Amino acid sequence: MDKPEMHHTLMAARARQKMSWDDLGHAVDRSPVWVASVCYGMNSAPPDIAQKIATALGLEDDALIEALKACPTKTWDGAIPQDPLIYRLYEVVGVYGPTLKDVIQEKFGDGIMSAIDFSMDVERVEDPKGDRVKITMNGKFLPYKSW
Amino acid sequence: MDKPEMHHTLMAARARQKMSWDDLGHAVDRSPVWVASVCYGMNSAPPDIAQKIATALGLEDDALIEALKACPTKTWDGAIPQDPLIYRLYEVVGVYGPTLKDVIQEKFGDGIMSAIDFSMDVERVEDPKGDRVKITMNGKFLPYKSW
Amino acid sequence: MDKPEMHHTLMAARARQKMSWDDLGHAVDRSPVWVASVCYGMNSAPPDIAQKIATALGLEDDALIEALKACPTKTWDGAIPQDPLIYRLYEVVGVYGPTLKDVIQEKFGDGIMSAIDFSMDVERVEDPKGDRVKITMNGKFLPYKSW
Amino acid sequence: MDKPEMHHTLMAARARQKMSWDDLGHAVDRSPVWVASVCYGMNSAPPDIAQKIATALGLEDDALIEALKACPTKTWDGAIPQDPLIYRLYEVVGVYGPTLKDVIQEKFGDGIMSAIDFSMDVERVEDPKGDRVKITMNGKFLPYKSW
Amino acid sequence: MDKPEMHHTLMAARARQKMSWDDLGHAVDRSPVWVASVCYGMNSAPPDIAQKIATALGLEDDALIEALKACPTKTWDGAIPQDPLIYRLYEVVGVYGPTLKDVIQEKFGDGIMSAIDFSMDVERVEDPKGDRVKITMNGKFLPYKSW
Amino acid sequence: MDKPEMHHTLMAARARQKMSWDDLGHAVDRSPVWVASVCYGMNSAPPDIAQKIATALGLEDDALIEALKACPTKTWDGAIPQDPLIYRLYEVVGVYGPTLKDVIQEKFGDGIMSAIDFSMDVERVEDPKGDRVKITMNGKFLPYKSW
Amino acid sequence: MDKPEMHHTLMAARARQKMSWDDLGHAVDRSPVWVASVCYGMNSAPPDIAQKIATALGLEDDALIEALKACPTKTWDGAIPQDPLIYRLYEVVGVYGPTLKDVIQEKFGDGIMSAIDFSMDVERVEDPKGDRVKITMNGKFLPYKSW
Amino acid sequence: MDKPEMHHTLMAARARQKMSWDDLGHAVDRSPVWVASVCYGMNSAPPDIAQKIATALGLEDDALIEALKACPTKTWDGAIPQDPLIYRLYEVVGVYGPTLKDVIQEKFGDGIMSAIDFSMDVERVEDPKGDRVKITMNGKFLPYKSW
Amino acid sequence: MDKPEMHHTLMAARARQKMSWDDLGHAVDRSPVWVASVCYGMNSAPPDIAQKIATALGLEDDALIEALKACPTKTWDGAIPQDPLIYRLYEVVGVYGPTLKDVIQEKFGDGIMSAIDFSMDVERVEDPKGDRVKITMNGKFLPYKSW
Amino acid sequence: MDKPEMHHTLMAARARQKMSWDDLGHAVDRSPVWVASVCYGMNSAPPDIAQKIATALGLEDDALIEALKACPTKTWDGAIPQDPLIYRLYEVVGVYGPTLKDVIQEKFGDGIMSAIDFSMDVERVEDPKGDRVKITMNGKFLPYKSW
Numbered sequence A, B, C, D, E, F, G, H, I, J: 001m002d003k004p005e006m007h008h009t010l011m012a013a014r015a016r017q018k019m020s021w022d023d024l025g026h027a028v029d030r031s032p033v034w035v036a037s038v039c040y041g042m043n044s045a046p047p048d049i050a051q052k053i054a055t056a057l058g059l060e061d062d063a064l065i066e067a068l069k070a071c072p073t074k075t076w077d078g079a080i081p082q083d084p085l086i087y088r089l090y091e092v093v094g095v096y097g098p099t100l101k102d103v104i105q106e107k108f109g110d111g112i113m114s115a116i117d118f119s120m121d122v123e124r125v126e127d128p129k130g131d132r133v134k135i136t137m138n139g140k141f142l143p144y145k146s147w
Helices: A003-017 A020-028 A032-039 A047-056 A062-069 A084-108 B001-017 B021-028 B034-040 B048-056 B062-069 B084-108 C002-019 C021-028 C033-039 C047-056 C060-069 C084-108 D005-019 D021-028 D032-039 D047-056 D062-069 D084-109 E003-018 E021-030 E032-039 E047-056 E062-069 E084-108 F003-017 F021-028 F032-039 F046-056 F062-069 F084-108 G001-019 G021-028 G032-039 G047-056 G062-069 G084-108 H004-018 H021-028 H031-037 H047-056 H062-069 H084-108 I002-019 I021-028 I034-041 I045-054 I062-069 I084-108 J003-015 J021-028 J032-039 J048-057 J063-067 J084-108
Strands: A111-125 A132-143 B111-125 B132-143 C110-127 C132-143 D111-126 D132-143 E111-125 E133-142 F111-125 F132-144 G111-125 G132-143 H111-125 H132-143 I113-126 I132-143 J111-125 J132-143
Touching: A003 A032, A003 A062, A020 A032, A020 A047, A020 B084, A032 A047, A032 A111, A032 B084, A047 A062, A047 J132, A062 I062, A084 A111, A084 A132, A084 B021, A084 B034, A084 B111, A084 B132, A084 D084, A111 B132, A111 E047, A111 J111, A111 J132, A132 B084, A132 B111, B001 B034, B001 B062, B001 G021, B021 B034, B021 B048, B034 B048, B034 B111, B048 B062, B062 H062, B084 B111, B084 I084, B111 C110, B111 C132, B111 D047, B111 D111, B132 I132, C002 I045, C021 C047, C021 D084, C021 H062, C033 C110, C033 D084, C047 C060, C047 G062, C084 C110, C084 C132, C084 D021, C084 D032, C084 D111, C084 E047, C084 J021, C110 D084, C110 D132, C110 J084, C132 D084, C132 D111, D005 D032, D005 D062, D021 D032, D021 J032, D032 D047, D032 D111, D032 G132, D032 H047, D047 D062, D062 J021, D084 D111, D084 H021, D111 E111, D111 E133, D111 G111, D132 E111, E003 E032, E003 E062, E003 H111, E021 E032, E021 E047, E032 E047, E032 E111, E032 F062, E032 F084, E047 E062, E084 E111, E084 E133, E084 F032, E084 F084, E084 F111, E084 H084, E084 J003, E111 F132, E133 F084, E133 F111, F003 F032, F003 F062, F003 G062, F003 I132, F021 F032, F021 F046, F032 F046, F032 F111, F046 F062, F084 F111, F084 F132, F111 G111, F111 G132, F132 G111, G001 G062, G021 G032, G021 G047, G021 H084, G032 G047, G032 H084, G047 G062, G062 G132, G084 G111, G084 G132, G084 H021, G084 H031, G084 H084, G084 H111, G084 J084, G111 H084, G111 H132, G111 I132, G132 H111, H004 H031, H004 H062, H021 H031, H021 H047, H031 H047, H031 H111, H047 H062, H084 H111, H084 H132, H084 I062, H111 I113, H132 I113, I002 I034, I002 I062, I021 I034, I021 I045, I034 I045, I034 J084, I045 I062, I084 I113, I084 I132, I084 J021, I084 J032, I084 J084, I084 J111, I084 J132, I113 J132, I132 J111, J003 J032, J021 J032, J021 J048, J032 J048, J032 J111, J048 J063, J084 J111, J084 J132
Parallel strands: none
Antiparallel strands: A111 A132, A132 B132, B111 B132, C110 C132, C132 D132, D111 D132, E111 E133, E133 F132, F111 F132, G111 G132, G132 H132, H111 H132, I113 I132, I132 J132, J111 J132
């Protein structure tokens, strides 16, 4: 079973079970964002979590569990995203990229924020003028070193 | 004075004054990230803040203040960024874009996170295994509506 | 049922029923442009409207109604459109983009016209020298704010 | 004098004179959007209007008037615009392009809306939930014909 | 029946009937180039001509006639054509584009040649040094106007 | 003197002398389109014609004459043209490319129309419904041969 | 039978018959490079040669012979080739393009080498330091002419 | 002195001295194509040849000689060339690339023709039907090996 | 059997046999990286090695062995890779490309490192601060020569 | 002083002093590749090393030392490199990318080789059949983790 087939199987089961990403995150004791990324085929699950995801969705299938554990090839369509929700994030990177580089390197020295030793969360923040989306990214700072 | 000349003038003054973005944010009572984006020419400053930025950096120059207040044309080089610090953010958008879309729309319904009614912060989180960069994005949820 | 299959089903029914977009808009009490965009899979319908669209076209099918309600991934073919009708709109954005930015920001201050809190209509304007197409776009002004 | 130099001269004069696009449109008895597009070098002015624009801005300079009258080469930077205000218009064309094609061709038959025999206006519509931008495009319908 | 299937059906019938584009143009009383473009799915045929094309090729099929009448979505592969015959035309546009713009606008004023109110013909011109291809394009001049 | 400097010199002289392309074509006994392409730096002039162009424009300058005679490097900006007049020609190539290939190869066999052994003319055709632009291209047919 | 199917049929037969391109060239009395290009669907064969190719490969099939005779649409994958053997040729064009233009135009005057009235051969040149590939291209010089 | 300045200096001297590439090749005892590529800044000259080129053109300048000896960075404008002479070579690579790969690998086994251990010549071949350009490329075959 | 089918067959067998790339390299007496590249269809195997690979994986199939021996067309998806592991290598080439060019050409003179007469290895280097990946590339230096 | 000016200053001094990258690496006790990348403006030097580089090259200039210490913006020209030496490295990434991903992830689990916690060396390996270039890359393995 390849990642796209795994994704379709998981999405259908999630709809049948009416499990939200929060529910599924709870069930396997991981962040909903990370669990969703695993189900989208963009991260691999450790064996025990792969098992738990399958169980939570009522899908006890070895091929599916293997697919959850497999190292993904992380690619995406379109160098510039088009869907408005995703484009706005791309726009933030474009508009604020050099600003973030300067602010981060002033705080930490020359280096980057890892996108591998990395986690991310999404929260709904209530607001009388309209609720807000809060995205938190947390990555290890990796300094450049001389050699 | 156009935005690039304004940027160079401000960066040189900041170096002379040895003011960090935190210092400058403090001095004008705004977030360091937003102040940096203004100095990079990617946001416009309201008149009082434009005045305060100029004062804080010892640059009482009307042309500079006009430049700080002007509506910027927000463009960036390269559809795909190359600098590793900025590329990692682009990669996060590519790898996690559809995941974030699904998690956000499950929480809020059909719509997007605004990149205009939006704020962002950067923090240094101490960690014995290596300090971490924490970026928080906070944007109003905008629902699609029928008409 | 995914959005493309939904689209083909709806277009075939519309042809069978000889319902114009105006007719369908009437039947569900929404603008023909918005209804067409829903049928093209580029907007989601609220549950009651999804039901009404299906009824109006004689298609009482749960999978179809689910497809009408699903959040769409809004993507399009070709960064630069080729079909002459669509290209002319792209050309208008290219030729008049900076002009519109200046005129709008002079009227409203620094900010943008939302493409999410947005509606659009098309009218036929009779003219002895040849009838004219009138497209009206109406989007909320979103101001940039400091933080 | 080429179009970019003309543009800079006119923008500086407009700032000195504190004339809005509405003021300038009034002064020369044309739509503010069209006048702005002339000043941005994206349309040519007929001789009498070129003269009036120069007079209104206190710039009685033959080279400038020649530049206003010259046929422009209409090009723009970036196949995909980046500035958020302009990008949102591009996004509208992408998201709604096939929808508009279908709605227009159902109303008019096979053909297009001209971008040459074309006019456009921008209005501010007051709204208690936040004022709105209204853009109206009006182009002659051009039918395809057999030959 | 979509346009590609229509195209294949028509090409096969044309081969069976050994009808050249000249023959088919004659049979339906239209230019061979226009008839070919209809059969390639790049123009729509008025109802009577659609009927005549079908009859001339011995294909009395309602779905085919509907396909001939449908408004086409005019798109093509490759922003830059590769086939040498088509590339040479692209090269002519690149090499002579600004020349043609200048010559046409000197003759007509600011405006363009329409590609919609447009016709085109191809002739074989005998020449002892090698026969020549003569392509004639004929489009309405559309002037830009102020508004 | 390189081709761009030559072009600017010639255009300024042409404006001073109020010579149209037709006038200049007459003066040197060549087609106005070809003469314009030489002045745009996209064709080289034989020595006698280079001399005549210079004389007609009152520019007796050896460096200019050398520039007129030099073999041009024929390049253009933008794989896809943006100026509407030139874009419409590009669109014609895109929309009608495969049609023209089929019509030409049916008439001539496998081969192409040369863009080198090639000439082109522009005429104004009066028409009560609006004058028309007529462009005639004439290129030698080059057959593919086996070897 | 389209060109890709023709290609696969011919390659399979060639493998079964263990005929090299040299053998096949011999059998039909044409250059191996040209015969290979026909079998790759990038050139059309005159009727007698098409027949001979089919016979040489033991494939007496009218559809195949028609496919060999059909005018090909010459397109290729990737504006920049990736396979190292083909990329090296692309690199030669990039590195030596302006050099070749200058050398050829100095020898012949303003014009080009035809890629249509053109032939090409490949030879193996023995060399004690490692055998060498010799590619010979031979194309008619086409002069630009005034008109 | 960088390569572009070196190039301009050499081209001007060559024009003054009326030396063809053949003359210059003779003078330094190397192929005209290679000498031209050195003067275009696309190859480095060994010290003795650099000296001879300078002498032949009457340019005894150490900075020039250093520039001739320097390792070039070989880059070119445009992934797809536009000048017709160079484009035709690109087209040959596109049309015949897979053909050449098959013919060469059948003759030599898996490997490529080197573009580094490589030479090239251009000849004028007289022909009553129009003289021809003959380009010969000669590169070492490099076999892929297992390891 | 084409290369993609060969690849899938080999990967399934490798999983069934639980053979690592090291095991398979051992079994056929070649480097694991080279063997993996053969199984990915990016190198051809000499006959004896093709046979050994098939035997080691329990796949005695002539079509498979032919596929292993066939000359591959080496192409890849995406001019810029997206998978983070592969992108980091691309980034290294971008960041260090001119540095490597200078260091190598200072050591060797004008020329390149061959990617054909080339080998590569991957090792795991234990490190208390986190194990490291060591990639060694070894390619023949190919000097540019005059001709 | 910006990075490009710093680069030119350092390269000129290095030429005057006839210091190789090995010499300069020795003088500052760092790898020649890293020192070269600093001088190319693609890495920042710690203060003591910046001082030593300046001293070694006889350039005691504070602005230069500041430039050596500044965090670089790491960008490069051309998504696909053209210079043959650099292109060959790009080709290696394209041809062997998926192979390396598989071999590394089999050895280490899901994760990547860091391009930040990274070093690289170049050696000349003598070989009677032609000396070889050996490039060694050494990067920390970064595992993906669940969160």
